[in-house]
Amino acid sequence: MATGTLTIDLSALAENWRALDRMSATETAAVVKADGYGLGAGRVAKTLAEAGARTFFVAIPSEACALRAALGPAPVINVFAGHQEGCTQALKDLNAIPMLNSPEQIARHTSALPDHPFGLQLDTGMNRLGIEAYDWSPEMAEGATLVMSHLACADEPDHDANSDQLRAFLEMTAGLLVPRSLAATGGTLLGPDFHFDMTRPGVGLYGGLPFADAQSVVTLELPVIQTRTVQPGEAVGYGQAFRAEDTRTIATVSAGYADGLIRAMSGKAQLFAGETPCPLAGRVSMDLLTVDVTHLERVPDHLTILGAQQTVDQLADAAGTIGYEILTSLGHRYTRVYA
Known part of the structure; x- marks a missing residue:
């Protein structure tokens, strides 16, 4: 998918x-x-x-x-x-x-x-x-x-x-x-x-602050659509904002600012493989994210950006905004599942 x-x-x-x-x-x-x-x-x-x-x-x-x-x-x-x-x-x-x-x-x-x-x-x-x-x-x-x-x-x-x-x-x-x-x-x-x-x-x-005891309501999982090895000195994404100092494994994930993952989180936010954090590498683009997964033993078929591992407010902090903006910006290209 x-x-x-x-x-x-x-x-x-x-x-x-x-x-x-x-x-x-x-x-x-x-x-x-x-x-x-x-x-x-x-x-x-x-x-x-x-x-x-x-x-x-x-x-x-x-x-x-x-x-x-x-x-x-x-x-x-x-x-x-x-x-x-x-x-x-x-x-x-x-x-x-x-x-x-x-x-x-x-x-x-x-x-x-x-x-x-x-x-x-x-x-x-x-x-x-x-x-x-x-x-x-x-x-x-x-x-x-x-x-x-x-x-x-x-x-x-x-x-x-x-x-x-x-x-x-x-x-x-x-x-x-x-x-x-x-x-x-x-x-x-x-x-x-x-x-x-x-x-x-x-x-x-x-699930947003200031109600700190709220249960998490949203989980957002994003598919990995390509993985590549980036050599030392090579750059990733627009503006070459991320440059590898050593050999890195970069996963390209299907989502971007057209899906509500705002550009301000470029190079700051992280996704998760299970409980393991994986940092964004470079800029958020319209449809794609690039994520450093070098430390994973196996690259999964999806990474999680919202869920038990990271709340809307934690993701908002990385983007310098508030949870309201993250929630209300979530795009309509996602497959929505009501559980």
């Missing part, structure tokens, strides 16, 4: 949701935006629904399509981007609930879909999405299904921004009888003060 195999462990996904659910006494939703963090929103959402999730979050209305097809009409689907121009019909058809982010969106929603449910997102210090404190009035929440905000630094438990945003959220929502939500994965780990009526984990469901 000339393409990698991406195995998605649905039982690990479900157990990660259950583990995060056990951390709070409130409802635990699930964030499945970006096609279920790159793993297939329909399959992911169905598994999480079977585990107990009944509320889901996506980024934009079109992402709700796969969820409705997989889940049917019952589960709640919230849309972070709110009610934008051109989205009215999709919100209505999909029965998706926009998290309204501004007075303009509130006016648009009230005019276009007056009987359609809505939630509200408040800006408590992230300055990204949400109603600003100077625009906010508690009367806006009348009839809302949820009032939420988002933490900027929840992956750093001791960061002052966490307590600052908690205080701002409490002040803006004081006296409201509407359900409230502040915590994603990191906020869930911060403890009960951040849980309110709903937590909404995302990356932790998929």
Whole structure:
């Protein structure tokens, strides 16, 4: 097979949701935006629904399509981007609930879909999405299904921004009888003060930090399609970025930055033959990786780049990025196996 195999462990996904659910006494939703963090929103959402999730979050209305097809009409689907121009019909058809982010969106929603449910997102210090404190009035929440905000630094438990945003959220929502939500994965780990009526984990469901106890969800095995001996002084790959100081055995592996293995990991990341690490030799190209396998007694027919040996966050460290980028970049040329 000339393409990698991406195995998605649905039982690990479900157990990660259950583990995060056990951390709070409130409802635990699930964030499945970006096609279920790159793993297939329909399959992911169905598994999480079977585990107990009944509320889901996506980024934009079109992402709700796969969820409705997989889940049917019952589960709640919230849309972070709110009610934008051109989205009215999709919100209505999909029965998706926009998290309204501004007075303009509130006016648009009230005019276009007056009987359609809505939630509200408040800006408590992230300055990204949400109603600003100077625009906010508690009367806006009348009839809302949820009032939420988002933490900027929840992956750093001791960061002052966490307590600052908690205080701002409490002040803006004081006296409201509407359900409230502040915590994603990191906020869930911060403890009960951040849980309110709903937590909404995302990356932790998929095995990513800051949920250090998460089970690994993805395994990515890449086929070796050629092996060669490189003599001292010979170079490998574009720009001749790797030059052999002695005789080396180089395996060429079928995957590259077109498959989400970003170029920034060139010369830094490693793959694994069983438990044995094998370093990348030279640059990541569009479709191929070159890997130093000199130390192996036998070159296997595939090497593993994600799995028990190396998490998405460890691979991300090698590339100078975060696990979110690795997960959501995984390409569609892989053969996907749901286990």
